[in-house]
Amino acid sequence: GNSVTQMEGPVTLSEEAFLTINCTYTATGYPSLFWYVQYPGEGLQLLLKATKADDKGSNKGFEATYRKETTSFHLEKGSVQVSDSAVYFCALQNANKLIFGAGTRLAVHP
């Protein structure tokens, strides 16, 4: 079946630190992969996506590369800001349905 596994949080970083949030998946076929972000009290917003192997999604300084050989889609940012504090969800899309990971909470301190 289809599933997504994310690293457990919370992840606590100082401002300007490097961020990696690991995400691996299991899927049949060739899914699209996504990162969504949820700020406190809000709904989910699409952060970035990749639709095929070796694609790199990027947005707001965040990047993730679709690695078919390792079935991974790790989220990275070179220098985090306090405003990046949120919950980040990795997801795969198969047959037009999204399957979500459990989410990773990121807290960035000044």
Added chain:
Amino acid sequence: NAGVTQTPKFRILKIGQSMTLQCTQDMNHNYMYWYRQDPGMGLKLIYYSVGAGITDKGEVPNGYNVSRSTTEDFPLRLELAAPSQTSVYFCASSWADRSGNTIYFGEGSWLTVV
């Protein structure tokens, strides 16, 4: 820029009561979805619809019903509320075709069953 609109935003229900969460989208999307998010968890798909008149079960459909009489609206009904249905509910929509799609979410409805 309405996008996906859900109502109500907050609701407290007593066990056994019924209610409907409303969802409407103005993007002419063919696909619509209902998810629930339990504390500290990811989202679980309750029901989805690929177009007006067509609905299908997701991962956790028990205790819920949906209908899709128009492209814009996709209400979620809880017939006999139970404490296990305390959650945050998200409606979402997308235009789905062979090139894939991006799913847009509403702001969520916080439901507590006591």
